[in-house]
Amino acid sequence: MIETTGLSKRYTVYRKEAGFAGSLRAFFHRQHYDVDAVSDLTIRIGAGEIVGFLGPNGAGKTTTLKMLSGLLHPSSGSVSVAGHTPKERNREFLRSIALVMGQKMQLHWDIPATDSFLVLKTIYDIPDSDYRARLDELVTMLDLGDLVNRPIRRLSLGERMKCELAAALLHRPRILFLDEPTIGLDVTAQAAIRNFIIDYNRRYGATVLITSHYMADVTALARRVLVIDLGRLVFDGDLQALIERHSPDKILRVQFAEEVAPERLARFGTLRQIDGLVAEIAVPRAIVARQAADILASLPVADIAIEEPAVEDVIRTVFRKTGAVGKPT
Amino acid sequence: MTRRRFDPLRPLRLARALVAHSFSEYAAYRMEMVFWVVGGTLPLFMMFLWIELAEQRATGSFSAADFAAYFLLVFLVRHMTPFVPVPELERAIRHGELSAQLLRPLDPYWPMSASQLMDIAHRLPITVPVVIVGMIWSGAWQVIAFEDWPLLVLAVFGAILLHYNLLYCAGLAAFWMERVRGFEGLMWNGYFVLGGGLAPIALFPDLVQQIIVWSPFRYMISFPIEIAIGRVAPADMWFGFALLTFWVAFSIGLMRLLWHRGLRRYAAYGS
Amino acid sequence: MRVLRLLRSFWTNALQVELEFRADLLVNLINAPLMFGAGLAVLAAVFSETSSVGGWSFDEAVAVLGVFLIVDGFVGTILSPNLGRLPEYIRLGNLDYMLLMPVGSHFQVSLRNLNLWEVPNLLLGTALIGYSMLALGRVDPATIALFLLMLAAGLTTAFALWSIIYTSAFWFVRVSNLEVMFRTLVDVGRFPVSALPPWLRLLLTAVLPVAFITNVPAEAVAGRLDWTTGWLALLIAAIALAVSHLFWRRAIASYTSASS
Numbered sequence: 001m002i003e004t005t006g007l008s009k010r011y012t013v014y015r016k017e018a019g020f021a022g023s024l025r026a027f028f029h030r031q032h033y034d035v036d037a038v039s040d041l042t043i044r045i046g047a048g049e050i051v052g053f054l055g056p057n058g059a060g061k062t063t064t065l066k067m068l069s070g071l072l073h074p075s076s077g078s079v080s081v082a083g084h085t086p087k088e089r090n091r092e093f094l095r096s097i098a099l100v101m102g103q104k105m106q107l108h109w110d111i112p113a114t115d116s117f118l119v120l121k122t123i124y125d126i127p128d129s130d131y132r133a134r135l136d137e138l139v140t141m142l143d144l145g146d147l148v149n150r151p152i153r154r155l156s157l158g159e160r161m162k163c164e165l166a167a168a169l170l171h172r173p174r175i176l177f178l179d180e181p182t183i184g185l186d187v188t189a190q191a192a193i194r195n196f197i198i199d200y201n202r203r204y205g206a207t208v209l210i211t212s213h214y215m216a217d218v219t220a221l222a223r224r225v226l227v228i229d230l231g232r233l234v235f236d237g238d239l240q241a242l243i244e245r246h247s248p249d250k251i252l253r254v255q256f257a258e259e260v261a262p263e264r265l266a267r268f269g270t271l272r273q274i275d276g277l278v279a280e281i282a283v284p285r286a287i288v289a290r291q292a293a294d295i296l297a298s299l300p301v302a303d304i305a306i307e308e309p310a311v312e313d314v315i316r317t318v319f320r321k322t323g324a325v326g327k328p329t
Numbered sequence: 330m331t332r333r334r335f336d337p338l339r340p341l342r343l344a345r346a347l348v349a350h351s352f353s354e355y356a357a358y359r360m361e362m363v364f365w366v367v368g369g370t371l372p373l374f375m376m377f378l379w380i381e382l383a384e385q386r387a388t389g390s391f392s393a394a395d396f397a398a399y400f401l402l403v404f405l406v407r408h409m410t411p412f413v414p415v416p417e418l419e420r421a422i423r424h425g426e427l428s429a430q431l432l433r434p435l436d437p438y439w440p441m442s443a444s445q446l447m448d449i450a451h452r453l454p455i456t457v458p459v460v461i462v463g464m465i466w467s468g469a470w471q472v473i474a475f476e477d478w479p480l481l482v483l484a485v486f487g488a489i490l491l492h493y494n495l496l497y498c499a500g501l502a503a504f505w506m507e508r509v510r511g512f513e514g515l516m517w518n519g520y521f522v523l524g525g526g527l528a529p530i531a532l533f534p535d536l537v538q539q540i541i542v543w544s545p546f547r548y549m550i551s552f553p554i555e556i557a558i559g560r561v562a563p564a565d566m567w568f569g570f571a572l573l574t575f576w577v578a579f580s581i582g583l584m585r586l587l588w589h590r591g592l593r594r595y596a597a598y599g600s
Numbered sequence: 601m602r603v604l605r606l607l608r609s610f611w612t613n614a615l616q617v618e619l620e621f622r623a624d625l626l627v628n629l630i631n632a633p634l635m636f637g638a639g640l641a642v643l644a645a646v647f648s649e650t651s652s653v654g655g656w657s658f659d660e661a662v663a664v665l666g667v668f669l670i671v672d673g674f675v676g677t678i679l680s681p682n683l684g685r686l687p688e689y690i691r692l693g694n695l696d697y698m699l700l701m702p703v704g705s706h707f708q709v710s711l712r713n714l715n716l717w718e719v720p721n722l723l724l725g726t727a728l729i730g731y732s733m734l735a736l737g738r739v740d741p742a743t744i745a746l747f748l749l750m751l752a753a754g755l756t757t758a759f760a761l762w763s764i765i766y767t768s769a770f771w772f773v774r775v776s777n778l779e780v781m782f783r784t785l786v787d788v789g790r791f792p793v794s795a796l797p798p799w800l801r802l803l804l805t806a807v808l809p810v811a812f813i814t815n816v817p818a819e820a821v822a823g824r825l826d827w828t829t830g831w832l833a834l835l836i837a838a839i840a841l842a843v844s845h846l847f848w849r850r851a852i853a854s855y856t857s858a859s860s
Contacts, residue, residue, distance in 0.1 A: 027832050067696060069700060070699070070700075070856075071696055071699055071700070071856060072817050072856055072857070073856050089699065091702040094700060094701060094702040097700070097789055098700075099696075099697075099700055101693060101696070103693075104692065104693035104696070104697075106694075106695075107699045108613070110617050111617050113611075116613070117617050118609065118612075118613065119609050119613045120611060121609075121704050122605055122608075122609035123606065123609075123701050123702065124701075124702065125602075126795075165712065207801055274681040353680075369780070369784075370781075370784060371784045371787055371788070374785075374787075374788045374800065377796065377797050377800055378788065378791060378795060378796055378800070380797070380798075381795060381796060381797045382646065382650075382653065382795060385650075386649065386650050386721075389649045389650075390649065416640065431608060496626070505619075506623040506857075507621050507623065508623070508743045509622060510627065511623075511624055511627035511631065512627060513633045514627075514631060515627060515630060515634065516633060518634050518638055520637070522638035522639070522641075522642060523638050523641065527643045528641075528645035528646065529640045529645070532643065532646075532648045533642075533644065533645050533648075534643050534644050534647035535647075537641045537644075544828070560806070562816055
């Protein structure tokens with residue numbers, strides 16, 4: 001369904017020094033340097049797959065999505081989506097895809113979602129009968145109820161995102177690109193959206209490509225994960241298994257009610273850092289719950305949280321250290 | 330809570346700080362200013378139109394030189410038009426930035442005024458030379474009544490103040506309305522067209538002239554220019570300044586009213 | 601036709617948005633007559649000491665003012681709410697969404713919105729045209745048809761120029777200054793161009809075809825239109841439209857190759 005070979009995107013960035021002298025100098029001679037936002041990306045995604053696209057901020061995820069959806073021309077390499085070349089943006093191609101960008105709204109701010117949906121209905125030539133059925137179904141699946149009849153500006157961020165998803169799926173695209181869809185949402189909303197995507201994929205077999213810098217997004221949704229770092233693909237496979245093998249620890253973030261000597265924390269796990277009353281302890285996954293209970297019982301704890309290691313940390317420890325593209329085993 | 334000692338120099342220090350801040354803000358937009366001035370050349374085009382008209386007819390109450398002087402001055406005054414209040418107020422009120430400003434012990438009117446002064450000051454280096462050159466080249470400078478300069482200064486000051494206040498009021502409408510740009514356009518039509526920006530008021534039909542002379546529009550453009558080209562009779566001078574004073578007072582009153590009412594609404598509903 | 605269906609959908613939607621801003625109607629109800637009255641007052645001023653300006657009588661010059669008001673209404677209803685928002689679309693990402701739709705992007709950006717509140721200007725301008733026709737005794741189908749044809753050409757040219765100005769927003773961040781310049785010239789075009797000094801006349805016909813937008817339709821009303829001018833107006837409209845569309849395509853190509 002989605003195939004790329006050696007896909008790359010290079011930008012020329014202009015550098016300017018601060019101050020008026022710098023502006024003047026820049027006016028006559030602009031210094032520039034090249035940034036490889038995406039380098040040599042080669043991937044194959046089959047129909048109906050849900051694939052997570054993981055990486056730190058600025059790794060090249062959004063750039064890749066834009067190239068796959070035709071919004072950006074690649075600098076080099078080839079890309080084929082649903083049998084089309086995205087950058088040509090022909091009608092058939094556009095009808096078969098949808099892109100939802102986390103921070104950017106497609107729906108009109110001042111009017112209810114349904115009014116915006118009607119315009120989409122005309123744009124995508126959705127027959128009346130299909131439109132009603134699809135709308136009802138999406139509203140049910142997303143648990144929107146009457147929210148689609150309220151002006152968008154009166155909805156919460158999570159509700160808006162759900163409406164955006166409904167808008168994107170009205171024309172039943174075969175491929176759904178999601179760029180950071182859960183950013184800025186609270187935990188409940190994030191879970192709701194993830195569940196919806198799984199449900200939708202199961203019902204309609206749509207291919208879903210979702211980018212995120214939240215590990216939880218990707219691990220909840222996708223078996224298969226593509227990890228991109230500094231523009232390069234560093235991993236393609238089952239990430240959960242890889243993490244559990246290479247990054248076996250979870251993080252206990254503990255806030256104490258009073259000062260605790262670092263030595264006393266050593267027996268719970270590896271103390272990563274301690275800053276005043278807050279300590280971060282790396283604990284093997286298998287025993288993290290037990291250790292947390294232990295700490296709560298024996299030390300004056302004000303607050304405690306069990307966290308996944310940040311994507312950046314995982315990537316740094318697993319991939320940059322080895323410097324090699326990890327192959328799933 | 331400690332009491333502040335009465336500090337008579339505070340307003341001066343504040344003024345200096347505000348002006349200095351605005352100056353550096355505007356220095357960054359130097360290039361912009363050139364564009365803005367180039368864009369505001371309608372009075373100059375009108376000047377050419379009217380000079381052509383004057384030359385095509387032998388007699389008339391305004392000679393070609395009169396028109397040249399008139400419209401060069403319109404150009405100058407037009408570039409003292411406040412551009413700041415409406416968009417700034419709209420942004421502050423509708424996007425909640427007003428809250429931050431309200432926390433400071435300073436009415437937003439003053440920093441905005443400093444900003445506006447800088448806006449005008451930055452255009453003068455471009456507009457004044459154009460006007461001087463134009464005056465000399467067309468011989469229009471001979472029409473200028475230089476001896477009336479104190480009254481002229483007073484009238485110009487009044488014009489800018491009045492215009493600024495009225496636009497401030499238009500901006501304050503943002504407390505109640507979603508979009509206030511419409512008011513700005515409205516004021517423009519009234520002020521520029523009726524106020525004498527496209528044609529001297531003296532040439533309008535009598536009925537129209539009567540209305541305009543009593544309205545605030547004349548005092549934002551035409552009145553200072555009429556003084557400058559010596560077309561205000563002494564009796565009329567008193568009348569003119571009286572009305573100018575009235576309208577300025579009215580604008581201040583309207584501002585205070587809208588501000589207080591608007592703040593109450595803002596506090597009740599948020600932005 | 602699909603185009604008509606799309607326009608109907610776009611504009612019903614746009615109306616729904618505008619209905620949320622009822623205060624705009626109030627402002628316009630005051631503004632339109634104000635502009636109308638002020639425009640007439642200025643015209644009266646121009647004719648205050650003469651009965652012929654640039655060879656045009658007052659009743660004929662009223663037609664020029666009428667076309668000017670119609671053009672202003674056109675700018676307010678179609679041009680400003682659409683192409684005028686292009687910089688915003690680029691900045692906020694709406695343009696990306698437009699590019700993803702299976703509808704031409706130039707079409708979407710140009711005609712997506714409709715600001716009905718600016719219609720009063722259109723109506724008042726039409727009223728002035730009507731007055732001029734009556735006063736000149738030229739109310740006949742031929743004149744009306746010719747006027748409408750020239751008006752359509754003029755509005756198309758205005759659209760194309762506006763489009764070219766705003767398409768440059770892809771490269772220049774602040775386009776509003778170009779727009780102001782354009783509007784200034786159109787403002788001068790509210791008078792018969794023959795009243796202007798020769799160099800200005802040249803500027804408004806050969807350099808920027810403003811005269812074809814405001815004056816030529818009025819010439820049709822006043823019976824002053826000659827064949828050459830008429831054909832030229834149509835030709836200019838066609839060329840301008842083509843250029844604006846090509847420029848747009850070039851801009852999108854650049855946007856999709858260079859943006860992030």
